[in-house]
Amino acid sequence: MSVLVVGASGAVGGAVVEGLLERGAEVRATSRSPERLALPASVPTFAADLDDPASFADALVNVDRVFLYADLAAPKPLLDTLAACRVQHVVLLSSSAVTLPGAAEDFNGGRFLRVERAVEESGLAYTLLRPGGFASNAARWSWSIKSDGAVPLPYPDAVQAPIHEQDIADVAVIALTSDTLIGRAPSLSGPERLTLREQIEIIGDVIGRPLSVTEQTEAESAAMLSRHVPEVWVHQIIKDWHEAVGATPPLSDEYTRITGKPSRTFRRWVEDHKGLFQGENSAGRVSGGGSTPD
Numbered sequence: 001m002s003v004l005v006v007g008a009s010g011a012v013g014g015a016v017v018e019g020l021l022e023r024g025a026e027v028r029a030t031s032r033s034p035e036r037l038a039l040p041a042s043v044p045t046f047a048a049d050l051d052d053p054a055s056f057a058d059a060l061v062n063v064d065r066v067f068l069y070a071d072l073a074a075p076k077p078l079l080d081t082l083a084a085c086r087v088q089h090v091v092l093l094s095s096s097a098v099t100l101p102g103a104a105e106d107f108n109g110g111r112f113l114r115v116e117r118a119v120e121e122s123g124l125a126y127t128l129l130r131p132g133g134f135a136s137n138a139a140r141w142s143w144s145i146k147s148d149g150a151v152p153l154p155y156p157d158a159v160q161a162p163i164h165e166q167d168i169a170d171v172a173v174i175a176l177t178s179d180t181l182i183g184r185a186p187s188l189s190g191p192e193r194l195t196l197r198e199q200i201e202i203i204g205d206v207i208g209r210p211l212s213v214t215e216q217t218e219a220e221s222a223a224m225l226s227r228h229v230p231e232v233w234v235h236q237i238i239k240d241w242h243e244a245v246g247a248t249p250p251l252s253d254e255y256t257r258i259t260g261k262p263s264r265t266f267r268r269w270v271e272d273h274k275g276l277f278q279g280e281n282s283a284g285r286v287s288g289g290g291s292t293p294d
């Protein structure tokens with residue numbers, strides 16, 4: 001059985017490749033820039049773009065299962081290509097945004113729903129992974145934390161249940177190496193609710209430096225975010241924060257039920273990535289960590 005990981009350069013995709021190799025699976029991997037992938041020589045790599053289904057022809061030879069990001073403007077042609085290449089099972093990295101009231105009318109919920117529906121209608125077996133906000137979104141604060149330790153935010157009391165990318169990958173690996181999750185759509189969250197302010201306190205605690213939050217207006221936040229994330233997401237991120245003030249996002253136990261292990265905490269994520277928040281800022285932009293919201 002051979003598994004193709006689309007987006008092996010991604011935080012989740014990269015962890016999926018590692019998890020599959022640990023289980024002894026035969027793995028193939030794609031990126032739009034495969035020369036940047038640093039994978040074991042046993043993993044064949046291919047250049048492929050989700051917007052160009054024909055670019056997957058070589059990558060899909062003898063592939064049974066595919067891990068897929070949902071960054072797909074037109075999902076049907078790609079899914080038709082997967083079916084034509086005799087792929088059996090697709091594991092889609094979707095989002096818990098599809099479960100929120102009014103998801104179909106919401107920009108973010110709507111885009112994931114469109115891809116989920118196309119997967120459901122493709123005739124392929126599928127698993128839809130529906131994580132909430134990623135812990136890696138905190139990487140956006142690395143620049144401020146490294147410069148003066150003060151993180152400007154418009155809604156520091158927004159509540160999230162941030163999930164470690166490794167937890168998502170663990171579930172994806174089970175879906176890709178067994179039939180237990182076929183037809184299922186597990187909602188995945190971190191194990192605890194934390195405000196953005198509390199997340200910043202945890203980062204300070206782990207790196208051994210007191211950090212603070214400075215309140216900023218939505219306009220100031222939009223100007224700042226647009227330096228680091230695509231413009232299309234700026235309004236969505238601020239809207240999500242605003243709506244999350246005083247919210248009680250659901251805590252899912254699906255990760256534990258599927259893997260038999262406790263979910264990784266936000267503190268664990270910071271410990272695993274503490275280099276992001278230490279050292280000097282370089283001249284470039286902040287990179288990594290969820291360029292798009294949930």
Ligand SMILES: NC(=O)c1ccc[n+]([C@@H]2O[C@H](COP(=O)([O-])OP(=O)(O)OC[C@H]3O[C@@H](n4cnc5c(N)ncnc54)[C@H](OP(=O)(O)O)[C@@H]3O)[C@@H](O)[C@H]2O)c1
Pocket residue numbers: 006007008009010011012013030031032033048049050051069070071093094095096131132133134136137165289290291292293294
């Ligand atoms: N941040 C959140 O809170 C959150 C919550 C729920 C869901 N999500 C979703 O999770 C995903 C982000 O996961 P992550 O942190 O692992 O992402 P990441 O580290 O930013 O990596 C994104 C991956 O997607 C691949 N990709 C993007 N567009 C592509 C295209 N046109 N063709 C081929 N590959 C493409 C990239 O591959 P190359 O660049 O190498 O080609 C890269 O490997 C997004 O779909 C996001 O909407 C995020």
